[in-house]
Amino acid sequence: MRDFRWPPPPDGGPRTYGPGPSAPRTGRPALPEPATELVTTPHGVRLERLVSGSGDPATVFAHGFATGIGATRPLGSAVNGRKVFFQFRGHGRSDPPAGQLTYGDLARDLRAIADLSGATRAVGASLGAGALCHLLAQSAERFERVVFFLPAVLDEPRTAAARDRLSALVEAVQSGDVSTVAEAVSAETPPAVRNTPAGWAYLRQRIDQLMRDGLASELAGLADQAAVADQADLGAVSARALVIGSAGDDLHPAAVAEQLAAALPRAELHIYDRPGILWTERADLRDRISTFLND
Template identity: 75%
Template sequence: MRSFRWPPPPDGGPRTWGPGPGAPRTGRPALPEPDTELVTTPHGVRLERLVTGTGDPVTVFAHGLGNGIATTRPFGSGVTGRKVFFQFRGHGRSDAPPGPWSYADLARDLRAMADLGGASRAFGASLGAGALCRLLAESPDRFERLVFFLPAVLDRPRGDAARQRFTALLDAVESGDASAVADVVSVELPAAVRNTPAGWAYLRQRLDQLLRDGLAPGLASLPDQIALADVGALAAVTAPALVIACAGDDLHPVDVAERLAAALPAATLHVYDRPGVLWTERADLRTRISAFLNE
């Protein structure tokens, strides 16, 4: 079994032992980083934003903890209309106002990006799904269609695995050690992908962003936060919703997705049979999301 190591082979590897072809090997490259802008929100926090596509409707995309625009862009590849991607406070080039921060703060960031962009549809992944839940509890009729990908938290704090993983990522980013960051980020990849050209491309992109922009210390308390005091508040949300989960994902338990789907009156739940679906079920996932949002 090949082991993971950093830095990557100079020709894009991976390397294998024994005789075999030695030419450079390539895989699907990570999406190039586009030019983004800093937008001042009504609550005074500047957030990094990228707008792609043309026309209506408009969909806002909210990322997960420690992630950002680059990791949410693939979800919108088949979605029609304009797409608004942004970085929550403490991520990328977005401001990091004095903390501690709560899901109410994240919901405020999400609402500002949706309002400024004129979004009528919303997608939330992990942390972004929690922020979207908080926004909907306050404004249940804000969006016309909703997608929740790997929801991680509702009215109960996240488990020890999530806290430990994010603490390790914060510590590695703070150290500035690329190898340490790569060790933590590589866990995001399915084992079969970690030593492939596509896996290396993903790692390079994540490391470039994390080591360049960092992560604000104010994010450290978020794994201990809850998104909602009472999931019953979501009963007033009448917009059609798609909730997506993966069996075997310790950071995003299926029971959270099941409870969310049960709380939303017009929700459809889809559970993949294994984690890492962005790698193992990429085409199906993108088609499922775009078909739902484009209805």
């Protein structure tokens, strides 16, 4: 059942979508979006990238399904050194997929950005965690430290319910209907914050991003795939790892985080006791990631 109002309350108003970024109307000026660049990778795909900070070490951040640079920046806010954010193909300004998209393709994007940036550390969120698993299964010694935030899939595809939600989001964005996109995106916020100013600000921001950048139809096929062929393929990974999961998260089952931590030789696991971590545990999450990477 629909549990939010659309169009939004008067303080936000319906939007007119078109070229150029816009921001949520929260009653105060929003920070401008940082300038990004398009880089050409050795495998011929142009990817959108943002580099912040300076010095070593360098850490690459891989985002989740249908999100992007803006969603991973909070994870690196207290991390030392250079922070390299990018958009997988099919997201943002990055090139669209040339055909069926696989975790192998995503791992190739992640490896290319890491190599071009000299990154020795990596943070993967959701879909990005799957890409990081695939990369490490192929190159067990590529990184010194890795963080997996809300891994969604390991050696088995997502659940049918999760596949349906992700497919519905892609279809909604491609339809171009704002209210349909709002319906699909509203599930991303915990019930307690829906219909609150913060919840509406997030919803407007996500809709702005999705309506501006769009989503490649090939992304939907990723929901039917596993990140690695076998958990045992991760047994040779040399990096120290931090795996972060959440109880009660349908898209990111805690069992996947537990299995991943068990498969990695040098992993520590932390499971939060409720979903919506970025809403309820943001400060703790930031400190946990930065402490692990800065140590």
